[in-house]
Amino acid sequence: MPRLARGVRTRFDPTRQKWIVLAPERLFVPDEIAFEIIRRCDGTATVGAIADDLAAAFHEQRHVVLKDVTALLSDLAEKGVVVT
């Protein structure tokens, strides 16, 4: 069940009108989909549940969504932003 790593937080930035992910020495502006995934990493939802939820919210096919979610999360885990 993925969650944000210690020291990582998100906030809405009024200057840029965008959600930002803040981490030690890293800071990035996720695109809308990435943010929707990150937002759901609360340590209680499984990767599968996140994919279900997104597929329903965006009317997408689950297996397509699951692939995106898995790819993004493994990239973020590599960067130390998310822990699984």
Added chain:
Amino acid sequence: MIDPPLAVLAELTHRCPLQCPYCSNPVELERSKTELSTAEWIRVMREIADVGALQVHLSGGEPMARPDLDQIVAAARDAGLYSNLITSAVLLTEERMERLAGAGLDHVQISFQDSEPARADRIAGYRGALAKKKRAAEAVRMCGLPLTVNLVVHRQNLTTLEDLLTMAVDLLPQRIEVAHVQYYGWAIRNRAALMPTPEQVRSALETVERARERLRGRVTIDHVVPDYYGRRPKACMGGWGRRFLNITPSGKVLPCHAAESLPGMVFETVRERTIGEIWRDSPAFDAFRGTSWMPEPCRSCERREIDWGGCRCQALAITGDAAAADPVCDKSPDHVTLTSFTNQALAEGAPDLVYRRYGARAG
């Protein structure tokens, strides 16, 4: 329209109990009586958020030398900034750590000079430094804050990189940073003693790669490869006046923390104008912003908006012209000069270190 900066380095003081010979502070250290007051730093934190920056790195010197550090951290938190304390940690006791965590600090980065106490203390010019740092790392963990262990590497410790990494991992950080000494400030004086050999740099890459494999999913390792053996420069600070600004202890606002080495530049201070005004419109920030200031070979180069011509301070130091292409670039006519400096530093072997001190006459 000028984009807002992302991050600010706030050098709260140049005072530091350590004397690292590679310190990036200017050789002319600012004295404590010129430092911004508590009220001024609190106002500065608000201005940093107002200009649109998201992160503030609290650094020095040794930021812990400021007894009002928790108030400054609280002001950063109130302004919505992500705060990172960059410290040598010899002053970071459990009690102070708890106060900082309570004030809303987000992250701590502790630098280590070596994994072997005698060598570590020799580089730091401070007895018992290593033991204190390890205790401080533990205190950070006890407070539940994320920790970055910063390993400063150079010719005299690169052969023991494996040991340095083992020590770092034992401190249970979220992140390890292998940082090669960069040659400005005090480090220029010690280039001959600290410049790594090309073989050392290559083997460091392999060592880090192996450690990454081993530690995948447990700790992130960042390794910034030094550019003096490269052929293309890095974008300095993400480009002059594009991402980043630096505030000195007395409140000067700089586009890069080494910018004071550039002659003829006037840097405004937070006592004169707001950070927003200085960022958007001041001679120092305008000087090398964008690409219109560039001479050849950068002007017509397809990488001009990738590396923004590299580092201005390096250009000045090697070519004598701050607007020249960074001599790391092999399109620069001065690339050969840089190579010969590097070789010369290596050939000179390891002379005595010049330690960072107030009023020291270095080289």
